[in-house]
Amino acid sequence: MALRFLIVEGNTRPEREKHKRSFGTAYSESYAAAVAPHAPGAIFDFAYPADAGANLPDGGGLSGYDGVFLTGSALNLYDMTPEVTRQIELMRAVYASGTPAFGSCWGIQVGAAAAGGSVAKNPAGREIGFARRITLTETGRAHPMLAGRPLAFDAPAVHLDIVETPPCETTILAANRMAGVQAAEIRHEGGVFWGVQYHPEFSLGELAAILSRYGERLVREGFCADLDAARAYVEDIRALHEDPSRADLAWRHGLDDEVLVPARRTREIANFIAAAVVPTKAARGRA
Known part of the structure; x- marks a missing residue:
């Protein structure tokens, strides 16, 4: 049976349209394109919680997905506008549904905030182009999300904000000089979230x-x-x-x-599907 994924686009409609003009697709569409090679035949749905009146899945709808992906965003989480708070509430519902989730950049920030953590502007400044020397923690070396990554590597990155205070049930898996949380697993309300501050999905x-x-x-x-x-x-x-x-x-x-070869650049996505999505699907009796 094909895997079914929900891609949660973190951007507002104007930002999505701006990206389409410069790249040809919205962030959520290109995210799906990065996931697809690791899940042949997968079905993708899209949600736009930054849009007022967006049709968002409830707990029952979320439990019907095999995995949820959260994209990056041009928003700042600490602004706590309705465009932001709707996304936090949706992530809380994802946790409660028990559906495994993965997020990049803004995605890990939403995952942290929904579980009680905090996000702030990075005092070290912007990390842009590539995050350099992302280094696995001792726990990260054995974690399935980073299986196959070297002890230190670079990855595409564009962010000014960082996870300032991780939630209680957070395991930090990687860091560098620009961010103390470059990769983490967060557990909350029976759900599990794997996230990275960089962008493995970016070509x-x-x-x-x-x-x-x-x-x-x-x-x-x-x-x-x-x-x-x-x-x-x-x-x-x-x-x-x-x-x-x-x-x-x-x-x-x-x-x-680690940057130039797509299968290596997107390794975290492949690992998430293999180690979190597929086992959860089997446990739910949907294999």
Whole structure:
């Protein structure tokens, strides 16, 4: 029987449309495309809790899914606007349903807040382009979410906020100098959530599309000397997407196969499906 997933898009409609204009799809659609190779024949539904009046599944509806994925978002969780609080409430319902969930960036922040943790602006500043030297904790080395990852690796990343205070039942699996929580398992109200602060679902093409909208901020925050340098950086990332064998560009930007090879970049997603989704489906008698 095919797996059935719910992709929860964290963005508002204007942000979804902006991403479609620069990349061709919404974040939730590209997330589904990243999941699909690891779950052939999977069925995907989409939810948009940032939209007022959105039709969101209740507890019974959520328990009908085999897994839930939470995308990134341009929102800031600590603003606690209705666009934010609806997503926290939905995540609380996901926990209560017992359906395993996985989230990236904004996703781990929502997973933490829904279980009693807190999120804040990162005092170390923005982490953008790639999160460098994400290092597994001792527990993370044995955790199935990070199976196959080296002890330290890089991954696509775009975030200013971080999980400041993890919830009580949190196991931190990876960290780096920019964030004390780069990967974690959170248990709450009988549910389990696996999340990462980085973006394993981002292709380099999608990352380039996002970075192309950050030009002035990259200059203002000191990442690039000027707009020409920002544009050149984006073009290098786009060129690597089109031809991952470009050893010159990989060397220039310090990238290896953990980023360049899709099956390795999306390893956490594959592990989530194999180690959390499939066993839960079997336990529920839906194998």
